[in-house]
Amino acid sequence: MRPIESFEVPAPPRVNYINAQYGLKSWLLTKDHKRIALLYLGSITFFFFIGGLYALMIRLELLTPQGDLLQSTTYNKVFTQHGIIMIFFFLIPSIPATLGNFLIPMMIGAKDLAFPRINLLSWYIYLLGGVITIYALLAGGVDTGWTFYTPFSTTFSNSYVVATGLGIFINGFSSILTGLNFIVTIHTMRAPGMTWFRMPLFLWSHYATSLIMILGTPVVAITILLLAFERVARVGIFDPALGGDPVLFQHLFWFYSHPAVYIMVLPSMGVISELIANFSRKNIFGYSFVAFSSLAIAVFGFLVWGHHLFVTSQSVYAGMIFSFLSFAVAIPSAIKVFNWTATLYRSSISYDTPMLYALGFIGLFTVGGMTGLFLASLATDVHLSDTYFVVAHFHYIMVGGALMGYLGGLHYWWPKIAGRMYPEGWGRFSALIIFVGFNLTFLPQFIAGYLGMPRRYHAYPPEFQVFNVLSTAGASILGFGMLIPAIYFVWSMRYGKHAESNPWHLPGLEWRTQSPPPTENFEVTPIVTWEAYEFAPREETEVVGKFRPELERI
């Protein structure tokens, strides 16, 4: 271990990517990956709050057993649109398009992504898809569930299926282009000395995510295209009345949409690896296992889609294989959880806000993953399929997993992104509120679902009311908790304390440039001579006298 080079804190008034140029045009036509990341950050936050409003309506309706707030058709549209907005327009772009976009070039010591224009294009494609989807929502909405199952979506649904489908189809290309850009960047743009095994694990997980994006998204694109044509032209690839097979739709849809879950959670795992190693000031335990488990999840993730079809006409033998493979995904996931835990062991943990989210993630992801095994088992799935157990399970992965990682990462890199600190006290407070609110929302749903409460109904038998009241109360706390960061992030952009180059005192490349970084990230292309997460031992730093994080933190 060699000591970490000295950190020269730059004088505050310097040209950075935010003040390099002014004016709306300089943002809308920017090719800087950091500015594009901010454009994405703004847009996905907008969609997150729309999706959140739908969630609020769902929880209010389910407060009472009768369908008194919304009619059944309205309720169908509300949960469909909650799913579509949250999945396609928030969760899938969330970490990759914001944190990934911002950090991937910085972490490998590059000036930008390989294709800056394509990067900007992907944001415009995202916006176009978003505008079309919002048009569909305003024009009358869509009621098929986010899964668009045929033949309901092609033949019977009386809502804006084609417009919504078009929005998702277009949005898919934004995701494909992002993934393509990341893969090429990681392959070709690494700074001298930045070998594959010196890369932060954030990059490995984004590499795996990008693989899923480029392999999976085109399949759902063609599927939705065929579905739209089928609805418009009345042809019948998926319509049993015309000789088609609706189960083919489910196969094609889940071939993307199951791996899409890993598009959501893998980047989050990358963030958590960073947080765990850096906030326990210790090299990650089993670096290569954590790195390759990301790739393993990406590969296995493509082989398990059939577990969504256990209660369709899928062959029971196919079901057995899909069940087995679904269990196999638990192995790389568990490798990660065990390695994170082992990293924490005998380390020097600081409980800053990002670390609170990281610790929350480990617990919630474990619950989400373990309950997934119930659903991957053929026999129990028959009982649990289409109940609130499924809803609770995937919210533990998507909210407890993906969202926790997103929020943790946003806090962690906020000093670099904005050049300002967020208020630490409020940060810890809201992390706690979000954790409590989340569990109160979704734990009762496991029980309600196990007892047989079906999903996607606006009314339910009165014996389930206690769980739904708890859940709605939890959702209110969760929503309140979400508002706090939204407010203080905006507040801190103007009033927050100025951030140093390296407020957490870490060795990563992104911390070796000023905050916020200059447009080309580094004054000179860095030469990497250290491993990822290489923390200098205490004695050595004191002898050299350059970098003493322990002393500075006291």
Added chain:
Amino acid sequence: MAIEATTQPVHGHRSLQHHFENMEQQREAGTLGMWIFLVTEIMFFGGMFLAYALYRSLYPAAFASASNHLDITLGAVNTGVLILSSFTMAMAVYFTQVGKQRPQVLCLVLTLFLGLAFLGIKAVEYHDKYEDHLIPGRLIPGNPFNPAVQEEGQPIDHHKLHLLPGATLEKVEMFYWIYFAMTGMHALHMVIGAGLLTFLIIFSLKGRFDPEYHSPVEVVGLYWHFVDIVWIFLFPLLYLLGRHFEHG
């Protein structure tokens, strides 16, 4: 024959974008990007190939009947046209790499011409299918999928559909829907390719490419070959497989 050495130093090449270290890195990134894009294209077409495979195995007789009605001569000619265009494209890449501008422009123009010829022949085929009322779906008013069926013992009329035992019109319509979806998507890619070629021709007339900077030609070349290869799969699957049903 002598390859002209570029007089410009590597770092100062006018086509080097600011975020790359050198031309080699820029070229590598461009080529890898296109290969990855082609992977997404394989997955995109893959969905339709899966649908084809499924329904062909479910309804072999209907697929054979419908397949026999496709114009095998036009299909074969088109296959030849595309293979030739792949050759001229490859030559265009070669001439760009060695820095010969005039044959490079010529090869690009030839490729564009062959691509447009393919689209023209495809349009003729589509028109034939329209005449024979073989357009699936209900999009065309007053012209539903309602082909006249060839009856036993009548003199062969090639505009009538010859239904094999076990085939129904509904399943024939399924074949034509898959046929139009796949060849239509392929034709759309050809149109995009023709657009890209037009840009290449303009840039190469301006002398933008040289041995140091040839990756746009190379990358469009990769795309063009990919679109050709899709057709190489489509032709036997749609036109040829299933012909043996009729002849024993």
